[in-house]
Structures are given as structure tokens and as C-alpha cells.
Amino acid sequence: MRVATWNVNSIRSRQQIVxxxxxxxxVDVLCLQETKVQDHQFPRSPFEDLGYKLYISGQKSYNGVAIFSLKPLEKVSCGFSPIIGDIAADFDEQKRVISGILDGVRIVNLYVPNGSSLGSDKYEYKLSWLELLGQYLQKLQTEKREISVCGDFNIALEDKDIYTAKNREKHIMSSPVEREALNKVLALGFQDVFRKFNPEEGHFSWWDYRAGGFIRNRGWRIDHHYLTDxxxxxxxxCWIDPExxxxxxPSDHTPVILEF
Incomplete structure (x- = not known):
């Protein structure tokens, strides 16, 4: 099975690219983030014509996630609330979580909040969101099935995931608190499969549009696949396709593909 994750930064703007x-x-499954479109306006037919079943959870102008699958998914769930209850209701106003079961595997597609800047309200929201993510995945683990989690995590987990580690502890997406919050989630039993095959530095999935980020290869690896044992x-x-x-x-992100 091949599963790809891709923050497309507006599906309508990148439709032909996708x-x-x-x-x-x-690929068997494509998990998209930042679709930036309400469900009734999602451009379904071009992808259905390619043979994909579409499962979407979107909102106007911001956020939004979707799963395209060649085979039908079972038990599709949008948001945290269907799994962990009303405690997550406010967080589900932002469309950032969708999951479904394919061939016995629970596939979870996430768009983790960016956090804006250290110490801001959005930063605190991001940390609270990650705490809920841990509760969500713990609950899913009670299904007693394997889980594949992917998406735009907006966190570079290690210094080698950034083109330079200079001032990384003061930078959003690489602060010690964010890394600690994500590592706490991963400690539930999830491993970074990209690093199984690519342990060296210099692999990136996102480049800022500004200051010639891509041309200068000033990138970050913030799009991940995490798997149960x-x-x-x-x-x-597992590889990154920079093409x-x-x-x-283009989107400022590029696809990351996993095969298992």
C-alpha cells in the first residue's frame, strides 16, 4: 500500500498539479491538508474520474483535510469529538482531523496548527491541540488495529530536519516545548518511518515562498508519517518527492510517500 501526505495550500489553486x-x-491513498474550501465547493469530479473515493472535511479559506482512496474507507471520522467526546468540540471548529480504516489499518490525516509565534495565543492553542491529539490516538488504539498517522505537523522534530539549527529553540515549529509535546504523543507507540530509511540530514518537505527558500534549499521537514510497530x-x-x-x-509543501 502506498500512502502519500501533501499540504496543497488550496486544492482549487493546485488542482491540476495534484x-x-x-x-x-x-498512490492508494492521498492525504491532503490545507484544502481551504467548504465541502460543497470541493472539486470532486476530477479526482473521482481518476478512480478515487473522496472523504473531506473543509471550511472556507482556511485549514481543511481530505483523504482520497482507491478503495472505500470504513468508519470515517472527522475531528476529535467523535472519538474523544465533547471535550474537543471547540477545537473541531477548525477542520484539521480526518481518519478512516482501509484493509484493517486506521489511517489518520492531520493538519497540526502552526502556532504563529512563541508565547502567543495560537502557540498555546497548538500545545493544547497536541495534548488532545494524544488522547485521540490513545482512544483509537483501543480498536486493537495498526495505525498510520500522517500530515503536516508544523514541527521539525530534530535539528537535522531544518536547513540550519541556528536559533531553532526560539523559532516556531522547532521550540523545545513543541518538540516535547509531539514526542509525548509519539511515545504512545508511534515511530517516524521516514528516518528508518533516511537517517541523514538534508531532507525537507517545506520551503518558504520568501527569500528564495526552495532555490536555496532553505527547507524544513515538517510533513511526517508515523506508524505503530x-x-x-x-x-x-518512505521518500519525499520534490518535483x-x-x-x-506550487504549494510550499511537497508530497511525502510511504510504502508498506
Missing amino acids: IDWLQQHQ KLYQQAIK PRKLEK
Whole structure:
């Protein structure tokens, strides 16, 4: 099975880029973030014409997640609340979580909040969101099935995930508190499968539009696949495809593909 994650930074703006990529790569599952469109305006038919079943959870102009799957998903769930209850209701106003079961595997697609700046209200929201994510995944683990978690985590977990570690402890997406919060979630039994195959530095999935970020390769690896143990052992490869980032008017992120 091939599962890809991609923050497309507006599905309507990148529609043709995504269509072309799917025609070339034929992944079984594509998890999208920042679709930035309400469900009734989502451009469904071009992707359905490629054979994909679409599962979407969107909102106007911001956030939004979707899963495209060649086979139907079971037990599709949007947001935290269906799994952990009303404690998460306020957080589900932002469309950042969608999951479903495929061939016995629970696939979870996430768009973790950016956090804006250290100490801001949005930063505190991000930390609270990550705490809820831990509760959510713990509850899913009671299903007694393997889990594949992917998405835009807006966190570079290690210094080698950034083109430079200078001042990283003062930078959003790499502060010690954010890393600690994510590591607490991963300690529930999830492993970074990309690092199983690519332990060296210099691998990035996001480049800022500003200051020639991509041309200068001033990137960050913030788009991840995390797997429970059995899937981790079954993983064959995991790689980043930088080609879509080279196109005209691309997303600032590029796909990360997992095969198990």
C-alpha cells in the first residue's frame, strides 16, 4: 500500500498539479491538508474520474483535510469529538482531523496548527491541540488495529530536519516545548518511518515562498508519517518527492510517500 501526505495550500489553486501527480504516481491513498474550501465547493469530479473515493472535511479559506482512496474507507471520522467526546468540540471548529480504516489499518490525516509565534495565543492553542491529539490516538488504539498517522505537523522534530539549527529553540515549529509535546504523543507507540530509511540530514518537505527558500534549499521537514510497530516493521520505503515544488505556482509543501 502506498500512502502519500501533501499540504496543497488550496486544492482549487493546485488542482491540476495534484491531478497530474496522481496520474504519474497512482498512490492508494492521498492525504491532503490545507484544502481551504467548504465541502460543497470541493472539486470532486476530477479526482473521482481518476478512480478515487473522496472523504473531506473543509471550511472556507482556511485549514481543511481530505483523504482520497482507491478503495472505500470504513468508519470515517472527522475531528476529535467523535472519538474523544465533547471535550474537543471547540477545537473541531477548525477542520484539521480526518481518519478512516482501509484493509484493517486506521489511517489518520492531520493538519497540526502552526502556532504563529512563541508565547502567543495560537502557540498555546497548538500545545493544547497536541495534548488532545494524544488522547485521540490513545482512544483509537483501543480498536486493537495498526495505525498510520500522517500530515503536516508544523514541527521539525530534530535539528537535522531544518536547513540550519541556528536559533531553532526560539523559532516556531522547532521550540523545545513543541518538540516535547509531539514526542509525548509519539511515545504512545508511534515511530517516524521516514528516518528508518533516511537517517541523514538534508531532507525537507517545506520551503518558504520568501527569500528564495526552495532555490536555496532553505527547507524544513515538517510533513511526517508515523506508524505503530507492526506497520513500521512492514514499511518498505518512505521518500519525499520534490518535483511538484519545482512547478509554476506550487504549494510550499511537497508530497511525502510511504510504502508498506
